Amino acid sequence: MDAIPIEHGLILAGILFCTGLVGVLTRRNIIFVLMSLEIMLNASGLAFIVAGARWGQAEGQIMFLMILTLAAAEVAVGLGLIIQMYRRYRTVDINVLSEMKG
Amino acid sequence: MLDLLWLLPSFPLMGFLILVLGGGRLPRQVAALVGAGSVGLSFVVAILVAVAFLNSGEEAIVQELWTWIAVGSFTPGFNLYLDGLSLVMMLVITGVGFLIHVYATGYMADDPGFARFFSYMNLFVAAMLMLVLGDNLVLLYLGWEGVGLCSYLLIGFWYTKPENGYAARKAFVVTRVGDTSMAIGLFLLFAHFGTLEIQELMQTADAEWAPGSTLPTIAALLLLGGAVGKSAQLPLQTWLPDAMAGPTPISALIHAATMVTAGVYLIARTHILFELAPSVQLLVAWIGLATLLLAGFTAMTQTDIKRILAYSTVSQIGYMFLGLGAGAWSASIFHLMTHAFFKALLFLGAGSVILAMHHEQNIFRMGALWNKTRISFASFLIGGLALTAFPFTSGFYSKDEILIGALELEGVGIWLWLGGVVGAFFTGLYTFRLIFIVFFGANRGHHCEGEYGGWNMALPLILLMGLSLAGGFISIPVETVFSHGEPHEEHHVSTLMHAIMIVVPLLGIGVSYLFYGARTLSVDRLMASTFAQGVYRFWQSGWGFDKLYDALFVKPFLWLSAINRADFVDSIYSGLAAAIQAGNKLMARTQTGLLSWYALTIVAGAVILITLGVML
Numbered sequence: 001m002d003a004i005p006i007e008h009g010l011i012l013a014g015i016l017f018c019t020g021l022v023g024v025l026t027r028r029n030i031i032f033v034l035m036s037l038e039i040m041l042n043a044s045g046l047a048f049i050v051a052g053a054r055w056g057q058a059e060g061q062i063m064f065l066m067i068l069t070l071a072a073a074e075v076a077v078g079l080g081l082i083i084q085m086y087r088r089y090r091t092v093d094i095n096v097l098s099e100m101k102g
Numbered sequence: 103m104l105d106l107l108w109l110l111p112s113f114p115l116m117g118f119l120i121l122v123l124g125g126g127r128l129p130r131q132v133a134a135l136v137g138a139g140s141v142g143l144s145f146v147v148a149i150l151v152a153v154a155f156l157n158s159g160e161e162a163i164v165q166e167l168w169t170w171i172a173v174g175s176f177t178p179g180f181n182l183y184l185d186g187l188s189l190v191m192m193l194v195i196t197g198v199g200f201l202i203h204v205y206a207t208g209y210m211a212d213d214p215g216f217a218r219f220f221s222y223m224n225l226f227v228a229a230m231l232m233l234v235l236g237d238n239l240v241l242l243y244l245g246w247e248g249v250g251l252c253s254y255l256l257i258g259f260w261y262t263k264p265e266n267g268y269a270a271r272k273a274f275v276v277t278r279v280g281d282t283s284m285a286i287g288l289f290l291l292f293a294h295f296g297t298l299e300i301q302e303l304m305q306t307a308d309a310e311w312a313p314g315s316t317l318p319t320i321a322a323l324l325l326l327g328g329a330v331g332k333s334a335q336l337p338l339q340t341w342l343p344d345a346m347a348g349p350t351p352i353s354a355l356i357h358a359a360t361m362v363t364a365g366v367y368l369i370a371r372t373h374i375l376f377e378l379a380p381s382v383q384l385l386v387a388w389i390g391l392a393t394l395l396l397a398g399f400t401a402m403t404q405t406d407i408k409r410i411l412a413y414s415t416v417s418q419i420g421y422m423f424l425g426l427g428a429g430a431w432s433a434s435i436f437h438l439m440t441h442a443f444f445k446a447l448l449f450l451g452a453g454s455v456i457l458a459m460h461h462e463q464n465i466f467r468m469g470a471l472w473n474k475t476r477i478s479f480a481s482f483l484i485g486g487l488a489l490t491a492f493p494f495t496s497g498f499y500s501k502d503e504i505l506i507g508a509l510e511l512e513g514v515g516i517w518l519w520l521g522g523v524v525g526a527f528f529t530g531l532y533t534f535r536l537i538f539i540v541f542f543g544a545n546r547g548h549h550c551e552g553e554y555g556g557w558n559m560a561l562p563l564i565l566l567m568g569l570s571l572a573g574g575f576i577s578i579p580v581e582t583v584f585s586h587g588e589p590h591e592e593h594h595v596s597t598l599m600h601a602i603m604i605v606v607p608l609l610g611i612g613v614s615y616l617f618y619g620a621r622t623l624s625v626d627r628l629m630a631s632t633f634a635q636g637v638y639r640f641w642q643s644g645w646g647f648d649k650l651y652d653a654l655f656v657k658p659f660l661w662l663s664a665i666n667r668a669d670f671v672d673s674i675y676s677g678l679a680a681a682i683q684a685g686n687k688l689m690a691r692t693q694t695g696l697l698s699w700y701a702l703t704i705v706a707g708a709v710i711l712i713t714l715g716v717m718l
Binding site: 021024025026027028033094095097098099100101 | 693694695696697698701702705
C-alpha cells in the first residue's frame with residue numbers, strides 16, 4: 001500500500017489548526033472556543049502521528065496519547081469552569097469576562 | 103567666680119526652653135518672672151564674673167567646656183573667652199537687656215503672645231551672649247545666626263499683619279547677604295590658617311601676613327560685609343527702619359543691647375586683621391561717615407517716632423564705624439556702651455509715649471505731652487541730650503573720643519572729623535525736632551490720659567536715665583585688648599576743636615528750637631519751593647535705597663522667577679515622568695480583557711518568533 005505522503009498529512013493538520021485558531025479568535029460563545037481548542041489540539045496530534053509514521057518512530061504516537069490525555073483533562077476543567085461562569089453571569093459570552101481590562 | 107561664666111548664656115537659654123515648652127499654659131506672672139528673671143540672674147552672674155575678673159588682673163581667661171565638632175583637624179571647641187571687650191559687651195547685654203525685659207513685662211501685659219514674646223527675647227539675649235563670649239569664629243557665627251533668627255521672629259512678632267511679616271523677611275534676607283560674605287571670610291581664614299580660634303588666628307595672621315597685602319585685605323573685606331549687614335550700615339542699612347514693625351521693647355533690644363552692635367563687636371574683635379588691611383580699615387571709616395550723614399538727613403524727614411529713632415541708631419552706629427575705621431577702638435566700644443544706655447532709654451520712652459497715645463506713632467498727631475507724661479518726657483530729654491552729646495552726658499564723652507580719634511588720623515582725618523561734626527549738628531536737629539513736636543506745642547491727636555503702666559515700666563526708665571547721664575564716667579577695661587602692650591598716647595587737640603565739638607550739637611538744638619519750638623522760622627516757608635520738596639521726599643525715602651534695591655534686585659528676581667515659574671530644570675524630570683506615563687497608558691490599552699485579543703497576540707508573537715527562527 002502506498003504510503004500517504006507526509007505533505008498531505010501536514011497540510012491537513014495545518015488546515016485543521018488554522019480552522020481551530022480562527023474559531024478561538026472569532027467565536028464569542030465559550031463552548032465553541034473550547035471546541036475550537038480541541039480541534040487545534042487534534043491538529044497538532046495529527047502532525048505528530050504523520051511525522052512518527054514518516055520516520056517509523058513510536059514517539060509520535062506517544063505524544064498523541066499525551067495530547068489526548070491533556071485534552072481530556074482540559075475539557076473536564078474547562079467545562080467545569082463554563083458551568084461556574086454560566087451560574088454567575090447567566091451567559092456563555094466570553095467578552096463579558098473583561099474585568100482585567102487595563 | 104570665674105567658673106560661673108558658662109552660666110551666663112545658660113540662664114536665658116533655660117528661660118527660653120521653659121517658656122517654649124510651657125507655652126501659653128504658664129500664667130502671665132510666671133512667664134514674666136521666668137522671662138525677666140533669667141536675664142536678671144545672668145546679669146548678677148555677669149557682675150560677679152566681672153568683679154572676679156578685674157580683681158584677678160588677668161588679661162583674658164578661657165573656659166573650655168567641650169569639643170563642639172571634631173572633623174579631622176577641624177575641632178572648634180565650645181569654649182568661652184573673656185577679656186575686657188567681651189566683659190563690657192556682656193555687662194551691656196545683660197544689664198540693658200534686663201531693664202528692657204522688666205519694661206516689657208509692663209508693655210506687653212495685654213498681649214496674647216506674652217510667653218512667646220519672652221521666649222524669643224530670652225533666646226535673643228542667649229544668642230548675643232554666645233556671640234560675644236565665643237572664643238572661636240564658629241561659635242561667634244552660631245550666636246551671629248541666632249541673633250539673626252531671633253530678630254526675624256521678633257520683628258514679625260505680630261504676624262497677623264502681612265507687612266510685619268514682610269519687614270521680618272526683609273531684615274532676614276538683607277542681613278543674610280552680609281552673613282554670607284562673613285561665612286566666606288571664615289572659610290578663607292580657615293583655609294589659610296587651619297584654625298578659627300580668634301586669638302590664635304589673630305596672632306598667626308599678624309605674624310604671617312604683611313600689612314596691606316592682598317589676602318588680609320580680602321579677608322577683612324569679607325568680614326566687613328558681615329558687620330555691615332548686621333550693623334545696618336551702607337549699603338545694607340535698609341532693613342533697620344523697617345524692623346520697627348516689631349513691638350517697641352524689641353526695637354530697644356535690637357538697637358541698644360544686641361544685634362546691631364554685633365558688627366561693631368566683630369570688627370573690634372578682629373581688629374588685628376583690619377590693621378593688616380589699612381585700606382579696608384579706612385573704608386570702614388568712610389562707610390561709617392557716609393552712613394551717619396545719610397541716616398541723619400533721613401531722620402530729619404521722618405514722621406514716625408520709632409523710625410526717627412531707628413535712623414538715629416543707624417547714624418550712631420555710623421559713628422562707631424567711623425571710630426573703628428580711625429583706629430579709635432576703645433572709643434567705639436565706649437560709644438557702643440553709652441549708646442546702649444541712651445538708645446534703650448529713648449526707645450522705651452517712645453514705647454511709653456506710643457501707649458499713652460493709644461498706639462499712635464506719627465509725631466505730628468502728638469503734642470504738648472510734657473506735663474502729661476512726665477517720665478517719658480524726662481526720658482526723652484535726657485536720652486536726647488545724651489544722643490546729641492550735650493556736655494557731661496554720657497554721649498558727650500564717647501562721641502568726643504571718636505571724633506578726636508578721627509582727627510588724629512593722618513591725611514583724611516580732618517575730613518572725617520568734619521563729617522562727624524556736621525553729623526552731630528543734624529543729630530541735635532532731628533532729636534530735638536522730635537522732642538519739640540511730641541512734647542510741646544498743641545496736641546494734634548488723641549486725648550492723652552497720662553503715663554501708661556506701673557513701676558515695672560517706670561523703674562527701667564529711671565535707671566536708664568541715670569546711666570545715660572553718668573555713663574560717661576564709667577571707664578571700660580578694654581585698653582589691654584587693643585593696645586598690644588604699646589603705651590597709650592594722650593590726645594592733644596586744640597581747645598578750638600573742643601569748643602567746636604561742644605557748640606555744634608547745641609547749634610543743632612538751637613536751630614530745631616527756632617523751627618519747632620519758638621516757630622520763629624517756618625518749615626512751611628522752607629518747603630515752599632519744589633526743589634526743597636523734592637529733596638524732602640528723597641531724604642524721607644531713605645535716599646531712595648529701597649527703590650534702588652527694588653529695581654536692582656527684587657524686580658529682576660521676581661521677573662526671573664515669573665518666567666521660570668514652570669521651573670526649567672524640573673520640567674526635564676517631569677517630562678521624563680510624563681513620557682513614561684504616556685507609555686504606560688499605551689501599554690495599558692493592550693490589556694483589553696478580551697480573551698480573543700490575548701489569543702491573537704500570542705499567535706502573532708508565535709508567528710513572529712517562528713518566522714525569525716526560520717529566516718535566521
